[in-house]
Amino acid sequence: MRERAAADSGRRAEARWWQAPEAGRANAVHPGAWWLWALGLAVAASRTTNPLLLGLLVGVAGYVVAARRTDAPWARSYTAFLKLGLVVIAIRVLFSVVLGSPLPGTHTLFTLPELPLPEWARGIRVGGRVTAEQVVFALYDGAKLAALLICVGAANALAAPARLLRALPGALYEAGVAVVVAMTFAPHLVADVGRLRTARRLRGRSAGGIRAVARIGLPVLESALERSVAVAAAMDARGYGRTAEVSPAVRRTTAVCTLGGLIGICAGTYALLAAEGAAYGVPLLAAGLAASVAGLRLGGRRSPRTRYRPDRFGPRSWLVAGSGAAVAALMIAAAGYAPGALHPSLIPLTPPELPLWPALATLAGLLPALVAPVPVPATNTVTAREEAP
Template identity: 55%
Template sequence: MSRLHPGAWWLWAVALAAVASRTTNPVLLGLVIAVAGFVAVLCRQDTPWASAYGVFLRFGLVVIAIRVVFHVLLGGMEGATTLFVLPRVPLPDWAAGIRLGGPVTAEGLVFALCQGLQLATLLCCVGAANALANAKRLLRSLPAALYEVSVAVVVGLTVAPQLVASAGAVRRARALRGDAVRGVRAVRVLMVPVLEDAFERSLVLAAAMDSRGYGRTAGVPRSTRVLTGVLVIGGLMGLCVGAYGLLDGSAPPVVGAPMLAAGSVLAVAGLWTGSRRVRRTRYRPDGWGAREALVVGSGLVAALATFLAPADLGGADLSPSTVPLVAPGLPLLPALGLLVALAPVLIADRKRT
């Protein structure tokens, strides 16, 4: 069975991230993390970046801890249930509205935990996409007009997986030499060789891109480059304004669908113009078939079930109250949508052991 298109994995993960951005319910956020992790573990391939989900999960735990510490030190939402009181540090008048120390309430602490969990869930969705998708294969599938921008994006996306692979290689090398250090000391020991390996990779990448003529504009008329840039930038601006008009009910009607349509036309025209001046060949291009559509569709079902859930089917439980503090419920329709998002386990090829 052939591997799924990497774009399908990214769209599926973006749909799960959209679910996480819509809610602060810790039960639903935990379900998003569980779904992303379950699919990432079962469907990942034997690649150097296959363990990226675990790294992003640890980053998420760090984010939660940082958010709670900031709330304890700087305050935020207050409540009636005081857990403990920290010594308060007086601040100058120009820092009015900011406090350092003071009472820490249960309501504010739960609110900070929910916000930190939301950010951690977004990181886990990105980690699942990094563990499942091959960014280099995704680059080959993008339009030729976006090639240079896409290379920069792919380089940025592969930083975390490459660091994970480098850390694993350095750890194995030290273990073979009898040094099995763990904990905080392991971070200090591994940091220098991992950063050195990352620096060497960046130099090799820069040399490879230069040898292939990356960024050169020889033979391309200036008028063509300017026209392509104007069309693409104008299209992106139209898409942003149109999306804002659709999301904001008070915006004038002309700002919504008309601007979105105009932006789409300009963006497509810019991509078409840019693709004509860039000649690229693809060896064994990745196809998009029914399995990719089903994977993306399962993620869209989860997102639509969350965004369109009525109040009696879980819409009222997406943002549970913290003042007063109440136990969060399980949003029924969004939870069922997330169960549909487990479909890639049945559709994609499993990890080979």
């Protein structure tokens, strides 16, 4: 029986040599690679206001998430980020309608009653004429911000927070714990709300309305407090917060390198995200990264840590991170030779068109759906363990 099972598994492996393997400890994609991929898509989204390209970027991120996310609670947060993006678009359009826009327009949609303001509030208006140009401008602007949030949500759904914390250098361990706890709180909160709403429906009670929200909120808060107490106890049992002694010179050098590197990274990132500035943004970003790496290596002496089975940045991780970087680089290059295609005209108001080469560049972000290992459902893993001799 074992020989037959081995032969069957060998035939399946030969028949599927061109497909990505099942995910395991040895071939799992590094969590940092998922974040680099998502940040590449976010950089590409920040370079355009074309709703067709933004929708294509969101579709690429959603397809990769649907193909490679696990069944863990934190992996279900992508839908919440999608809803948050829609809320952001609605709020941006609402603010534009109520507070007006500096963009002139000729196509009047309707006119709201204008609220008179004092002299010191000159330049601000509430109500008045609402034009199609200002509404479309707000829609484009809100769609760009929503795409950025959705890209971050894709990274949050694909990269395991615990593995991401384990991959951080020792100097960022304390800050990484705070960030990972904050990142995991929202998905657990969404899962708790869904579980309690399902329980209320099974009991024949209403799951909507203000009264139901008030009755669901107390159990959610109670579970969040219990989870925080358990996390604090686990951190204390593992010796969290203990540091080693280092010389004052090393501490000062670490502070200078880290602070200077972060300033360089912020300046370089701002230059890359701005409409113009990619020429000096790359050197600043490279210098900031080098200084930050030096500061982090020196700061890691304060936090001696050991890693059990550390995650490796293997070839598949490089391909995942490289696909996001390729999308960002190609979109930045497209902004140089075809700015009109990335930013549709508002005056005169024209419908957006899907440019060919930027759209093809965006499709490079689908590479993780082909090369990243396929996650194994938890039920299959438990069944395989039970059937193992």
